Amino acid sequence: MMMKTLSTAVLFGSLACAQFAPPAGVSNVSSSDCPTNGGAHIIVARASLEAPGYGIIGSVKDAVLNRVPGSTAEFVTYPATLDDYFNSESDGVLAMKKLINAYTDKCSASLPLVLMGYSQGAQVSADSLVGQQVAAFPDNSSINQPLPASTLSRFAAVVIMGDPSFVTNETFHVGNATRNGLFPRKDVANFNTAGLAARVKSYCDFNDPYCASGNLSTGLPVHLGYVQEYGSQAEDFVVNQIKAFYSNGTSTSSNGTSSSGSGSSTSSNGTSSGGSGSSTTSSTPAAYTGTASTMSAVGKIAPIAVLAGVIALAM
Numbered sequence: 294m295m296m297k298t299l300s301t302a303v304l305f306g307s308l309a310c311a312q313f314a315p316p317a318g319v320s321n322v323s324s325s326d327c328p329t330n331g332g333a334h335i336i337v338a339r340a341s342l343e344a345p346g347y348g349i350i351g352s353v354k355d356a357v358l359n360r361v362p363g364s365t366a367e368f369v370t371y372p373a374t375l376d377d378y379f380n381s382e383s384d385g386v387l388a389m390k391k392l393i394n395a396y397t398d399k400c401s402a403s404l405p406l407v408l409m410g411y412s413q414g415a416q417v418s419a420d421s422l423v424g425q426q427v428a429a430f431p432d433n434s435s436i437n438q439p440l441p442a443s444t445l446s447r448f449a450a451v452v453i454m455g456d457p458s459f460v461t462n463e464t465f466h467v468g469n470a471t472r473n474g475l476f477p478r479k480d481v482a483n484f485n486t487a488g489l490a491a492r493v494k495s496y497c498d499f500n501d502p503y504c505a506s507g508n509l510s511t512g513l514p515v516h517l518g519y520v521q522e523y524g525s526q527a528e529d530f531v532v533n534q535i536k537a538f539y540s541n542g543t544s545t546s547s548n549g550t551s552s553s554g555s556g557s558s559t560s561s562n563g564t565s566s567g568g569s570g571s572s573t574t575s576s577t578p579a580a581y582t583g584t585a586s587t588m589s590a591v592g593k594i595a596p597i598a599v600l601a602g603v604i605a606l607a608m
């Protein structure tokens with residue numbers, strides 16, 4: 294029972310086609326510089342095995358930067374490995390919480406935070422917010438507690454895609470997953486602190502091998518496809534949530550734009566950031582590859598990391 298073997302998808306985020314010059318007035322790698330009034334600070338955790346940086350979900354971040362002037366972003370520096378998943382993910386939680394705390398110490402409470410994470414980075418984001426309390430993970434008292442309400446109230450939006458700690462009873466689930474993830478979260482109640490749940494979207498579809506315990510060979514494209522499937526919707530959600538944060542102060546929870554599941558009908562400025570210059574939405578042609586891998590997870594993890602196949606998606 295302690296020996297659990299699992300397969301894990303990995304993403305190599307080679308967004309070869311998506312290089313854009315930063316628009317004037319938009320800052321990006323800011324190392325927790327504060328946004329200016331009207332903007333948000335976005336912290337991003339990449340997926341397993343992606344090169345250090347923002348990873349595939351970075352295109353959603355870029356789209357938000359382009360649409361919300363004064364915004365800033367930084368990424369979590371963490372291993373994002375598979376062969377030592379527990380420790381990698383845990384290091385990610387520590388690192389992300391440091392960034393969050395540095396930000397809340399440094400920047401005014403009137404300036405909102407946004408989190409984004411994909412796959413392992415989605416779990417890093419969720420665990421950072423509500424504590425690492427998930428099945429198959431040994432208890433780690435240094436990271437198992439939720440952030441205080443005073444910190445949670447500073448988030449305008451959280452976007453996670455393909456979260457291995459997904460559970461189907463999350464009220465903020467978007468998609469048609471019907472099964473829990475590989476490491477189901479033991480309790481989603483902490484998401485209700487400070488009304489956080491209304492500001493979160495967790496994208497997970499049926500047969501995703503990681504967030505929905507689907508079939509690795511047939512479901513991998515589902516796991517790899519969330520930015521294409523939902524990126525534009527996630528972008529609108531974040532943009533609207535930032536506006537709502539400014540309209541309604543730091544505890545915008547119930548109201549506004551969190552229409553569950555059905556997408557983004559309420560983008561106040563219509564469509565996503567087409568038009569002006571560099572569109573970085575998910576409609577941008579992007580190619581990436583993912584590789585199936587296996588790892589064994591014991592108390593101490595024996596790295597196996599057998600690359601089992603490569604799937605290339607050209608969109």
Ligand SMILES: *[C@@H]1O[C@H](CO)[C@@H](O)[C@H](O)[C@H]1NC(C)=O
Nearest residue numbers: 312313314315316321355358
């Ligand atoms: C943000 O930085 C990434 C690389 O770190 C770059 O690819 C992207 O174009 C930048 N986006 C903006 C809007 O500055």
Ligand SMILES: *[C@@H]1O[C@H](CO)[C@@H](O)[C@H](O)[C@H]1NC(C)=O
Nearest residue numbers: 380383384387433434435436
């Ligand atoms: C908890 O996680 C941190 C970050 O990975 C790690 O440094 C520490 O050793 C872990 N503690 C335990 C008891 O596993």
Ligand SMILES: *[C@@H]1O[C@H](CO)[C@@H](O)[C@H](O)[C@H]1NC(C)=O
Nearest residue numbers: 468469470497498499500522
């Ligand atoms: C789940 O949703 C995805 C994305 O909309 C869709 O492609 C897929 O066909 C759906 N699967 C099922 C079983 O409904």
Ligand SMILES: *[C@@H]1O[C@H](CO)[C@@H](O)[C@H](O)[C@H]1NC(C)=O
Nearest residue numbers: 460462477478479480481482
């Ligand atoms: C949600 O699902 C998880 C996993 O199945 C379960 O442990 C938990 O009790 C459920 N309810 C809440 C409110 O978390």
Ligand SMILES: *[C@@H]1O[C@H](CO)[C@@H](O)[C@H](O)[C@H]1NC(C)=O
Nearest residue numbers: 506507508509510511512513
């Ligand atoms: C996954 O799907 C493949 C192809 O349909 C099938 O051969 C295999 O038995 C499935 N694996 C599981 C665990 O269901």
Ligand SMILES: *[C@@H]1O[C@H](CO)[C@@H](O)[C@H](O)[C@H]1NC(C)=O
Nearest residue numbers: 541544545546547548549550
């Ligand atoms: C939510 O918005 C509606 C109008 O859209 C308003 O009637 C209601 O009072 C608001 N509720 C809260 C809690 O702000």
Ligand SMILES: *[C@@H]1O[C@H](CO)[C@@H](O)[C@H](O)[C@H]1NC(C)=O
Nearest residue numbers: 536537540541545548549550
């Ligand atoms: C802000 O809150 C007011 C009520 O307090 C509500 O009418 C309005 O719709 C909210 N706006 C947004 C963008 O959430």
Ligand SMILES: *[C@@H]1O[C@H](CO)[C@@H](O)[C@H](O)[C@H]1NC(C)=O
Nearest residue numbers: 359360361362536561562563
């Ligand atoms: C919304 O669109 C209008 C014109 O279509 C533009 O002037 C305005 O700057 C936009 N606002 C935002 C926040 O994008």
